[in-house]
Amino acid sequence: MSMESGVCSYAELKVFSCYNRRKEVWQATRAISITWRRELSKFLFLQDKAPKEIHAILTETLGEHALSYITVKNWVAQFKRGDFSTCGAPRPGRPKTVTTTEIIKQIHELILEDRRISAKSIAERLGISRERVGSIIHEDLDMRKLSAKWAPNA
Numbered sequence: 310m311s312m313e314s315g316v317c318s319y320a321e322l323k324v325f326s327c328y329n330r331r332k333e334v335w336q337a338t339r340a341i342s343i344t345w346r347r348e349l350s351k352f353l354f355l356q357d358k359a360p361k362e363i364h365a366i367l368t369e370t371l372g373e374h375a376l377s378y379i380t381v382k383n384w385v386a387q388f389k390r391g392d393f394s395t396c397g398a399p400r401p402g403r404p405k406t407v408t409t410t411e412i413i414k415q416i417h418e419l420i421l422e423d424r425r426i427s428a429k430s431i432a433e434r435l436g437i438s439r440e441r442v443g444s445i446i447h448e449d450l451d452m453r454k455l456s457a458k459w460a461p462n463a
Contacts, residue, residue: 416446
């Protein structure tokens with residue numbers, strides 16, 4: 310429920326209904342994502358629950374898979390600042406130095422020379438990781454393996 314308007318969003322209603330109706334399912338499966346845990350924490354915060362109460366409810370619901378009290382406390386602090394986003398902020402990381410136009414062209418040429426070539430052998434020839442080769446083939450070149458040959462996605 311939004312603090313200003315007093316109206317629940319669709320996600321908040323969904324979390325509320327899941328919490329009330331499927332508590333037993335959650336306890337049985339214990340397979341709840343971090344996003345759902347954050348949404349539930351946000352919903353409980355908007356119901357004027359203290360961090361200790363929110364942590365107690367999460368622990369009761371999720372058992373050993375509940376978040377730590379410190380995490381709940383940090384989330385509540387974010388909620389108080391008005392940050393209700395459920396996904397983390399982009400973090401600076403190592404840039405993708407391998408995915409250059411030259412590498413993409415080299416991979417494309419190798420595939421056109423031999424359509425049966427494997428991603429592993431391409432990686433060995435170019436000296437890059439097999440995962441990066443697969444990513445370039447699938448995402449940048451939009452190709453897939455079809456009957457042991459690389460083919461454009463139709």
